[in-house]
Amino acid sequence: MHTQEQQSASPSAERRLSVVARHLEPSSSAAANHWIIAAPTSSGTQSVFAHIVRAPEDPILGVTVAYNKDTSPVKLNLGVGAYRTEEGKPLVLNVVRKAEQQLVNDRSRVKEYLSITGLADFNKLSAKLILGADSPAIQENRVTTVQCLSGTGSLRVGAEFLARHYHQRTIYIPQPTWGNHPKIFTLAGLSVKSYRYYDPATRGLHFQGLLEDLGSAPSGAIVLLHACAHNPTGVDPTLDQWEQIRRLMRSKGLLPFFDSAYQGFASGSLDTDAQSVRMFVADGGEVLVAQSYAKNMGLYGERVGALSIVCRNADVASRVESQLKLVIRPMYSNPPIHGASIVATILKDRNLYHEWTLELKAMADRIIRMRQQLFDALRARGTPGDWSHIIKQIGMFTFTGLNKEQVAFMTKEYHIYMTSDGRISMAGLSSRTVPHLADAIHAAVTGAR
Ligand code: KET
Numbered sequence: 001m002h003t004q005e006q007q008s009a010s011p012s013a014e015r016r017l018s019v020v021a022r023h024l025e026p027s028s029s030a031a032a033n034h035w036i037i038a039a040p041t042s043s044g045t046q047s048v049f050a051h052i053v054r055a056p057e058d059p060i061l062g063v064t065v066a067y068n069k070d071t072s073p074v075k076l077n078l079g080v081g082a083y084r085t086e087e088g089k090p091l092v093l094n095v096v097r098k099a100e101q102q103l104v105n106d107r108s109r110v111k112e113y114l115s116i117t118g119l120a121d122f123n124k125l126s127a128k129l130i131l132g133a134d135s136p137a138i139q140e141n142r143v144t145t146v147q148c149l150s151g152t153g154s155l156r157v158g159a160e161f162l163a164r165h166y167h168q169r170t171i172y173i174p175q176p177t178w179g180n181h182p183k184i185f186t187l188a189g190l191s192v193k194s195y196r197y198y199d200p201a202t203r204g205l206h207f208q209g210l211l212e213d214l215g216s217a218p219s220g221a222i223v224l225l226h227a228c229a230h231n232p233t234g235v236d237p238t239l240d241q242w243e244q245i246r247r248l249m250r251s252k253g254l255l256p257f258f259d260s261a262y263q264g265f266a267s268g269s270l271d272t273d274a275q276s277v278r279m280f281v282a283d284g285g286e287v288l289v290a291q292s293y294a295k296n297m298g299l300y301g302e303r304v305g306a307l308s309i310v311c312r313n314a315d316v317a318s319r320v321e322s323q324l325k326l327v328i329r330p331m332y333s334n335p336p337i338h339g340a341s342i343v344a345t346i347l348k349d350r351n352l353y354h355e356w357t358l359e360l361k362a363m364a365d366r367i368i369r370m371r372q373q374l375f376d377a378l379r380a381r382g383t384p385g386d387w388s389h390i391i392k393q394i395g396m397f398t399f400t401g402l403n404k405e406q407v408a409f410m411t412k413e414y415h416i417y418m419t420s421d422g423r424i425s426m427a428g429l430s431s432r433t434v435p436h437l438a439d440a441i442h443a444a445v446t447g448a449r
Contacts, residue, residue: 059179060419067417075415076433078424081231081396082300083363086430091363093298095356099345109341114334116325118147118306122340125347126306130227130260130274130291137281141314144321146307146328147335150300151261151292152180154307158257158288159188160327161309161320168220171257172213174198176421178231178259181224190222198233203389203401205235214248222255227289228273229262229395232423236266236394242276246283256280258289264296266394268364270357281310293343295396296360302339363427367396370429374398377438383445396427406444414440 057065063079085091103109117123123145127138137143148154163169171190173181174197182192195217196209214223225245230236237245249256258277264270280287287310294300307324311317328334346352375390390398402410402422410416416437418424429437 063417063419066411070415070417072415074436076417076428076436078416078418078426078428078437081295081425081427083295083298083396083427084430086366086432088428088430088433091298093356093359095346095352095359096297096299096342098355099342099352102345103338103341111337114147114337114340116328116334117145117321118335119337119340119344121348122147122304122344123306125344126291127308129270129347130263130277130289130308131281131310132271132274132278135278135281137310142311142317144309144311144317144324146321146324147340148290148305148307148328149332149335150294150303150305151259151290152184152305153303153332153335154290154292154305155181155184155257155259156188157324157327157331158290158307158309159185159190160331161324162222162255162257162288163189164327165320165323166222166255168218168222168255170218171222171224172217172254173224174210174226174230176232177224177226178261179419181259185224193217193221195223197230198235198399200401203235203392203399205237205241207237207241211244211248214245214254215252217252217254219253220255222257223249224257224259225276227258227260227263227277229266229397231261231395232397232419232421233399234389234393234395234397235399237276239275239279242279246279249280250283250285256287258287260289261292262295262395263291264357264360265364265367265396268361270296270360284312286311293339297343297346297356299339299342302342303336304339304343367426370426370431370434371398373431373434374426374429374438377434378441381438381442383438383442385445396425397423398426399423400441402441402444409444410440413443416440 056062060080064077067075067077067079083091127143127145128135131138131143146157148157159171169190170193171185172193172195173185175194176198177194185192195213196206199206199209217223226236228236258280260274260277263273266273277287277289289308289310290305291308292305293302294305309317309320309324311320346356371391371393375387378387378390389401393399400422404420407418407420407422410418414436424437
């Protein structure tokens with residue numbers, strides 16, 4: 001006899017196979033071809049893996065790999081979105097140190113397994129953080145939150161759940177978006193399509209294109225939305241535009257899946273940066289949201305995040321949670337305890353929470369200062385072009401408009417590392433390194449080689 005899980009898992013397994021089969025077709029993208037499997041060898045001395053083709057480095061994390069190999073003293077890593085101090089060093093927040101100290105001092109703490117859904121306090125506090133302390137959805141018990149492996153893991157668990165249980169398996173992602181999105185959703189068994197988001201001509205939102213593309217999406221389709229500080233463009237809809245997006249999506253029954261990786265980093269305020277999500281929750285409709293504490297608490301390597309699914313009522317929410325457990329258990333069983341304990345310690349203590357908001361604001365403000373300094377430095381050099389987008393864009397990144405060749409030139413001649421789409425992490429800059437970057441951009445743009 002089949003258990004319920006087997007019955008629900010098999011169509012998704014089939015979908016996964018067909019996804020892999022699609023990747024194996026000769027017409028599929030270059031990246032997918034690195035999986036191609038040749039006939040395994042059976043000869044005695046040769047490795048059974050001898051046929052394996054070397055895969056390229058990840059487009060974002062691979063930038064750090066290349067940077068680490070560079071021996072130049074002036075090298076600068078503006079690839080990955082990771083905060084650095086004015087001294088160019090990684091930052092562990094003071095509140096995080098304090099919370100960790102409390103945890104270490106508490107001898108009653110043990111290292112038992114968490115439940116499949118993670119630390120209960122952490123889940124409650126995470127839902128409050130993104131949805132608001134007074135959220136009716138939370139009071140009505142219609143939100144289920146599960147602790148996952150940072151933002152990436154939360155997106156993946158949400159996507160696996162949707163692929164198994166949601167009737168419409170197409171997800172629309174913005175063009176462009178974070179490079180990992182299409183891979184996460186495809187491998188979870190969803191079919192990925194894109195909607196227009198960024199207009200290179202105006203370096204702003206392609207709002208008309210966005211409305212047209214979502215307007216012609218099939219009813220019920222899933223839509224991935226960046227809650228704030230859109231990566232890589234740094235361009236967010238205004239509140240008025242969000243309201244129009246919400247109305248359109250609700251009228252077509254499109255399901256919002258928010259990726260909230262930068263709450264607090266866009267404006268410096270946790271509440272302001274959650275407004276887009278809260279608008280969608282306030283109308284009573286259903287919403288998924290993946291949260292990451294990598295950036296806003298600087299807990300990158302702790303892998304701490306949460307997936308919340310806001311449902312119509314408490315009964316649905318509890319059944320959804322029971323199925324999320326079936327997604328998580330065979331994937332990684334249950335999440336790690338340390339990072340979530342740090343977050344819960346900070347979120348439940350008034351003083352620590354307040355201190356966190358100040359440290360977060362200081363990080364956001366430093367990034368904004370870097371924008372101004374870089375803009376001023378380019379103006380001082382008379383670098384051709386309008387660079388005002390550097391100060392207009394929001395969040396960790398500037399989408400410079402530099403092309404692949406210009407990026408390659410800056411890496412080769414100036415040892416500046418960034419993603420090939422021209423994105424620079426403003427969080428990696430400091431007053432000391434701004435002139436070097438401005439020189440490099442100036443040379444790349446003017447062809448002074
Ligand atoms: N969503 C977005 C939009 C995002 O930029 C990242 C990370 C994540 C989710 C996942 O982060 P996590 O560490 O799983 O919580 N972005 C940076 C790092 C990376 O690519 O992994 C980046 O774009 O540089």
